[in-house]
Amino acid sequence: EAGVAQSPRYKIIEKRQSVAFWCNPISGHATLYWYQQILGQGPKLLIQFQNNGVVDDSQLPKDRFSAERLKGVDSTLKIQPAKLEDSAVYLCASSLEGRLQGNYGYTFGSGTRLTVV
Amino acid sequence: GNSVTQMEGPVTLSEEAFLTINCTYTATGYPSLFWYVQYPGEGLQLLLKATKADDKGSNKGFEATYRKETTSFHLEKGSVQVSDSAVYFCALTRNTGGFKTIFGAGTRLFVKA
Numbered sequence: 060e061a062g063v064a065q066s067p068r069y070k071i072i073e074k075r076q077s078v079a080f081w082c083n084p085i086s087g088h089a090t091l092y093w094y095q096q097i098l099g100q101g102p103k104l105l106i107q108f109q110n111n112g113v114v115d116d117s118q119l120p121k122d123r124f125s126a127e128r129l130k131g132v133d134s135t136l137k138i139q140p141a142k143l144e145d146s147a148v149y150l151c152a153s154s155l156e157g158r159l160q161g162n163y164g165y166t167f168g169s170g171t172r173l174t175v176v
Numbered sequence: 177g178n179s180v181t182q183m184e185g186p187v188t189l190s191e192e193a194f195l196t197i198n199c200t201y202t203a204t205g206y207p208s209l210f211w212y213v214q215y216p217g218e219g220l221q222l223l224l225k226a227t228k229a230d231d232k233g234s235n236k237g238f239e240a241t242y243r244k245e246t247t248s249f250h251l252e253k254g255s256v257q258v259s260d261s262a263v264y265f266c267a268l269t270r271n272t273g274g275f276k277t278i279f280g281a282g283t284r285l286f287v288k289a
């Protein structure tokens with residue numbers, strides 16, 4: 060089966076510019092996640108979708124970050140305006156819904172490495 | 177609250193050495209436990225899992241046993257290879273009004289030829 064697709068792989072922008080990342084999850088996976096992974100740290104959840112509804116966005120900096128998952132499939136994550144501290148790898152993951160997460164875990168994409176200069 | 181603590185890295189081993197990466201967790205009830213591996217420039221890949229106490233997860237020569245009495249899920253491999261060099265993340269999934277996964281900070285492993 061195809062994996063989780065993310066694009067672009069790399070992005071370099073200046074601070075205060077905007078940027079958008081795209082994710083296509085595994086077909087049939089109802090749950091989609093965006094994680095931020097700063098160098099040397101574990102992934103930190105930004106937002107979790109169940110189909111096209113938001114389940115958890117408590118750690119999303121809503122003054123600059125936004126995300127949507129139209130039609131419950133693809134998702135985009137946007138940063139506007141970007142700050143230096145947003146430099147990180149942005150990982151998208153998907154999973155089966157609900158209690159099946161506990162049995163099957165997540166499938167991650169390769170990530171987008173963002174550098175803000 | 178729920179948390180995952182891993183031993184700090186980096187861990188440097190010679191090829192064919194025995195590997196242990198410690199992981200302990202804090203959670204109420206019975207979370208599912210996972211090890212993920214991240215190779216350079218890639219996303220995380222599920223390595224193995226255990227869904228209940230005393231379960232042993234295994235894959236590619238790696239093993240981990242779910243120990244509820246010590247709240248641990250240590251990763252082991254009897255003979256590491258250079259290709260095992262990566263960052264390893266311990267994680268738990270817990271139903272807290274929705275299924276949430278928490279990751280440890282990761283442990284970097286270097287294996288020398």
